[in-house]
Amino acid sequence: MSDEGMSVIVKTVSCVLVVPTVVFGLYVIMHGHLTPGGGFPGGAVMATIVALFLVAYGKDGSRKILKKDCLSAAESIGLLLFAALAFAGISVTFFSNFLANTGNWFGTVIPFGPNPGYLVSGGVLPLMNIAVGIEVFAALSAIMILMFSYSGDDSK
Amino acid sequence: MISIHFVAVALLISLGIYAVVFRRNLIKIVMGISVIGSGVNLFLVSLGYREGGIAPIFTNAPQTAMVLPVPQALTLTSIVIGLAVTALMLSFTIMLYGHWKSLDTRKRRLLE
Amino acid sequence: MCKVKAIKALTLLALLAMLVGTTVYMHDFGSPENAAMDDYFIQNGQAETGSNNIVAAVLFDYRGLDTIGEASVLFAAACAIFLLFRRSEE
Numbered sequence: 001m002s003d004e005g006m007s008v009i010v011k012t013v014s015c016v017l018v019v020p021t022v023v024f025g026l027y028v029i030m031h032g033h034l035t036p037g038g039g040f041p042g043g044a045v046m047a048t049i050v051a052l053f054l055v056a057y058g059k060d061g062s063r064k065i066l067k068k069d070c071l072s073a074a075e076s077i078g079l080l081l082f083a084a085l086a087f088a089g090i091s092v093t094f095f096s097n098f099l100a101n102t103g104n105w106f107g108t109v110i111p112f113g114p115n116p117g118y119l120v121s122g123g124v125l126p127l128m129n130i131a132v133g134i135e136v137f138a139a140l141s142a143i144m145i146l147m148f149s150y151s152g153d154d155s156k
Numbered sequence: 157m158i159s160i161h162f163v164a165v166a167l168l169i170s171l172g173i174y175a176v177v178f179r180r181n182l183i184k185i186v187m188g189i190s191v192i193g194s195g196v197n198l199f200l201v202s203l204g205y206r207e208g209g210i211a212p213i214f215t216n217a218p219q220t221a222m223v224l225p226v227p228q229a230l231t232l233t234s235i236v237i238g239l240a241v242t243a244l245m246l247s248f249t250i251m252l253y254g255h256w257k258s259l260d261t262r263k264r265r266l267l268e
Numbered sequence: 269m270c271k272v273k274a275i276k277a278l279t280l281l282a283l284l285a286m287l288v289g290t291t292v293y294m295h296d297f298g299s300p301e302n303a304a305m306d307d308y309f310i311q312n313g314q315a316e317t318g319s320n321n322i323v324a325a326v327l328f329d330y331r332g333l334d335t336i337g338e339a340s341v342l343f344a345a346a347c348a349i350f351l352l353f354r355r356s357e358e
Binding site for chain 2 (some may be wrong): 273276280283284287288290291292294296297298299300303305306309310313314320321322323325326327331334335338341342344345346348349352353
Binding site for chain 3 (some may be wrong): 032033034035036038072075076078079082083086094095097100101106107108109110111112113115117121122123124125128129132135136138139142143146147149150
């Protein structure tokens with residue numbers, strides 16, 4: 001069953017929509033410690049573009065663009081990065097925030113109370129947000145690609 | 157005093173269990189399990205609500221009276237786990253449809 | 269067959285009545301009873317973790333072990349789906 005996908009208008013629009021969607025997903029991930037959001041919603045936002053590609057390009061066309069093995073590797077790398085960041089503070093405890101309140105990299109001291117928000121604060125929280133964002137994006141994309149590529153195979 | 161929010165939680169969970177018990181279609185059973193998960197999420201969030209509180213985020217916050225943050229964090233965990241479980245159940249449904257050519261649970265027994 | 273369905277319906281109604289009856293004993297909506305831990309997180313979370321978002325602070329710092337378990341569950345589900353659809357790929 002050859003699957004050509006939808007018309008050229010839909011393909012072009014889905015290519016154009018890659019940039020705002022990925023930028024918005026990265027914004028949600030990077031500001032996870034300042035605004036509502038974080039690694040999970042940001043990864044889910046970035047995974048919507050994969051769903052759009054699957055619908056627009058069809059089963060065979062999207063197989064050339066999206067590689068399952070790369071996504072599988074990214075999933076493992078995200079989880080390993082998260083575990084490594086958790087283990088990096090093992091000198092105090094597991095999951096100790098060893099970067100917070102040091103005054104240098106990601107260690108801006110924040111007093112209690114409302115403030116406009118400083119991007120380089122939060123210790124290891126932004127880094128963990130990035131790791132979890134990579135993992136969720138890769139896992140959701142891989143799940144969608146696998147489930148989509150099996151559907152319609154009535155011959156097997 | 158009965159709160160309408162907890163009654164809504166009870167109705168959602170009962171609706172999900174009704175779908176799991178009485179429906180025959182596998183996809184509807186999966187939907188019922190998702191509805192049970194939504195009811196549990198609503199229960200967790202409404203458990204931590206505080207009167208007049210805002211979301212526990214200090215960026216440009218107008219006040220410091222906030223709702224409880226721990227139930228919200230647990231709800232975030234629960235949502236992602238529910239998503240993973242739903243994806244796995246739907247994959248099993250796809251595989252079973254490939255084998256049986258049917259989604260009805262009464263036509264074929266599971267341990268046939 | 270009809271009897272089984274009636275028993276199921278009665279059980280379901282009993283469960284619904286039990287769930288709705290339990291809500292009588294819940295605390296009032298909007299005034300949680302044991303909020304000491306959450307008040308500590310709200311008061312000290314910014315100074316201890318440097319994060320404005322207290323939910324993120326709870327998720328990745330105070331209760332990080334929950335989050336790594338959740339990430340592992342997502343990873344395991346993705347691996348299971350990979351294994352499930354492997355044979356149909358060739």
